[in-house]
Amino acid sequence: MALLADLKSSQEELEAQLSKRMADFEAQLRASSPHADSQTKLASDFYAFRDLVWGLLKNMRQQITDCANSMDSMEMRYRRKxxxxxxxxxxxxxxxxxxxxxxxxxxxxxxxxxxxxxxxxxxxxxxxxxxxxxxxxxxxxxxxxxxxxxxxxxxxxxxx
Incomplete structure (x- = not known):
């Protein structure tokens, strides 16, 4: 279970780093002067990328939870005898x-x-x-x- 806890904490650190960097980039994007199409395309690409990353992190979090539940179930079956x-x-x-x-x-x-x-x-x-x-x-x-x-x-x- 220690390995699973380490995996979960590293995933949370990754989420925090990505969140901070995305917030910084978004602030820079909003602060810069609007230059027609390139600025709009860059903003839409950023938002699409952000949604993709958050979706992947949500999926990873669910997989870690499922793995923890499976390990717990196997441990209980092992102890049952x-x-x-x-x-x-x-x-x-x-x-x-x-x-x-x-x-x-x-x-x-x-x-x-x-x-x-x-x-x-x-x-x-x-x-x-x-x-x-x-x-x-x-x-x-x-x-x-x-x-x-x-x-x-x-x-x-x-x-x-």
Whole structure:
């Protein structure tokens, strides 16, 4: 999203520069003495160019907005299959096995297997005071929903 914000700010800077230069040129055009057809043609060319540039900038602004919305949508779909598990001890070497064990025993879901977990790792820096949360991304939303449903039915010592 930082790249998108940079793109949007550079587009706004471009708009400001173009606006300033066009205003300066328009002021010079109005201040100069009118010389028949060449002055009129130059003014009409300037206004046509100005309208074209503003149309292009409006189109660019819309494309940036659409891109931001698409990125947000993709990010939300990516996060949709994930759950955070809290309370799994730090002493565990293989976090994935600990999560599977917790799901199968504590949440009473023996059908959940390691193949249904795409990603499993701890978040944050290691601390002696508390155990870090574990991010688990499931292969499908339905698996995640099943785990969440069972976790929401009661407290099992591990917070999901």
């Amino acid at each position: 994930a759950l955070l598990f809290n309370g799994i001890p730090e002493s565990v070497d293989n976090v994935s096995d600990a999560v599977i064990s917790t799901i199968q025993k504590s949440l009473e879901l023996p059908d959940i297997e390691a193949s249904q977990i795409v990603l499993c790792h701890r978040l944050g820096e290691k601390s002696d005071k508390r155990s870090r949360p574990v991010l688990v991304r499931f292969s499908t939303y339905s698996v995640r929903a099943t785990v969440w449903k069972n976790a929401a039915q009661g407290y099992f010592g591990v917070i999901v």
